[in-house]
Amino acid sequence: MKIRPFFSLVRACCAHLVLVLAMALPVSNHVMAQAPVPFTLYNNSAYADANVYVGIVGIVNDNYVWINPKTGAVNLMSPSNNTVPGPVINGNMGPGGNGLYANCFARLSEIPNKTVSIPGIKGCRILISFNSQLFLYFFGASGAPSGYAAPNLANPTDPNQGIRYEIIEVANAPNGLWSNTTRVDGYHYPMGLEVWGNGGFYQKVGEILPHNQILSLWQANAPAAFAACYDATNGIIKCPSKTTAFLSGAQSAYYNAYVDAIWARYQNNNLVFNSGDAGTWSGRVSGNVFTFTRASDGKVGVIARKPTNIEVLEGSGALATGEALDKVVQAQLCAAMNRHAIDLNLPAGATQDVGTPSKYYKLSPYNWYSSFWHRTDITYQGKSYGFCYDDVFDQSSTINASSAIRATVTIGGFAGVGQTGPVTVYKDCNYTGTAVNLTTGNYTLGQLNTLGILNDDISSLKVAAGYKVTLYQNDNFTGTSLTVTADDACLVDNGWNDLATSLKVEGNTTTGNIIQAENYNFMSGVDVEATTDAGGGQNVGWIDAGDWMSYEVTIPSTGLYRIDYRVATPNANMVLRLEKDAGATQLGAVTLPNTGGWQNWGNAAHTVTLPAGTYNLGLATTTGGFNLNYFTITAAAGARAQTQAYKPVPEDNAVTLTPNPVSEQLYIRGNEKVKVLGIYSLGGQEVIKVKNPGNTLSVSSLTPGVYIVTIERKDGTISKTKILKQ
The missing domain is CATH 2.60.120.260 (Galactose-binding domain-like)
Structure with a gap:
């Protein structure tokens, strides 16, 4: 029996990254030996570190690679890496025919200092998932087939169904570090990104509201045409081109009339627009071909035919084909159509104003999904990737640092974050100016230097509640020390500003805080x-x-x-x-x-x-x-002993239940370890009990509400968790 593939070979989530590099500086097929950039992962989410998974994939020297998040080792992709059993949905055993996927993820709790080093690389994705790793399939480093298969949630048999995940895109290239958050393929969870560089460089992008508020704003404001983008079962928002409504349903012709009008209007008139650095272009339609000429040098860029509805939304097909200058005009037209920036009422030959953001998203039809992510009450300074060519006229979340020092990914976005990490180190006692954020872990002098901190740079600290910092005068974390907890501390006042050569950031005991x-x-x-x-x-x-x-x-x-x-x-x-x-x-x-x-x-x-x-x-x-x-x-007085109710479950014996909240089907990853699975009401009444369960369990019979799931493993360990039945 032929099994339908559950996802296609990965392509760049946003064509923008290749385009930006090509326009900014010619880049060879080989990524040069760039200085690695440390990316610190700060967890501002509702998920514990042990429930956050990190995987890193990309291309180095024309080979597809994956980076071990725990060690930083760069490894060639190989089918031999596919050793992790994944869900089998409706008989789909995946590309390998055996239900096995790449063992390339690590829990955030396993990553030293929660920091990963990104070497010279292109096409890189930092993949962050929750409650389960993602199930990628590695074909190989080179040749055919090569690369990896990534999630395609439009396919109901995809093993990644029900797994929440996010992506940070990265290229560490000869012309600097390029990195961005992305909403091009959808929204699962808030994310933040900050990059520091030499010369005082600093940029920040990402969401500034918590997840539940973002979902509430979508539901309250989305017009009917885009309402189906909201996936209530999984608590995510899909991009329009991934929904049945825009693929084949009521919105499948959403852009058609606008595109037809543009092609008809410029059969006998010229469409003129200024693309910024790429010059001013003038174009006319002949047959179905839109040909543009650049005023400065007579160079030509072509759109070979009218794009379809999905091609406008995705910047694909007719809007991503041909030579470099073809793709320049295609990117400009794609952006203008998504933003409805081409005014068909202008006189013939008048230059269109396609570069003024205040004029975007005013007239229908436009990409309401993209406009949502550009709201400044949702996204920091309104910079986001709502569609693949959102970098046209600098509306995207791309950060380019010509000489990057470090970066921080804030999982969960910036909501409620007064400082980016548990500890912020300042170079003065005013808690202003150049600052470095540290997560929990031990930092030697060498590691601090890598982050741009010298021992005489540490003049003051901000320490978040629940954390403490211990400063030492050597790299052994022993001897004379100074501990600072949950307060601001000017080290000049006590003479420690030029003494500390290493420090330890750790959680403080909860009691009293x-x-x-x-x-x-x-x-x-x-x-x-x-x-x-x-x-x-x-x-x-x-x-x-x-x-x-x-x-x-x-x-x-x-x-x-x-x-x-x-x-x-x-x-x-x-x-x-x-x-x-x-x-x-x-x-x-x-x-x-x-x-x-x-x-x-x-x-x-x-x-x-x-x-x-x-x-x-x-x-x-x-x-x-x-x-x-x-x-x-x-x-309080009179403390007495109390024993633990059950044995803890080792990390490598984990069993995960997804999705949560759940509507119909609960997927049990690690089910082969389970002896008995029981589901109980909050009042303790048993409602479901299964011995040796399979990898799926129907919960459709349960009434909506919160339930306790008890998992008794075959090794005798017991764990309990909660699920929300919708």
């Missing part, structure tokens, strides 16, 4: 808003019955602890519940006072027994109807 409610690592059903409580910032609101949040805490020793909550509610008898082990272990509950309003703040507290260790602490409710600003954990 304020835990902001919006800093959850997982949640279900809640949202955040600005608070009027003292200190400002945000609180968590829209808390309904069944909603929950979880927070990673560090408890130094087993014993009694007082939990104080800062709450606001106009309701009486609202109950907040403290739990762990995904709700399987109930620690205590507290009835909240009626404070008289959603922003009238008061306090509630109870005393509970907490075990020692670092784990996720959950806040849940059966009533909802209140806001939460923060909570604190402080030691």
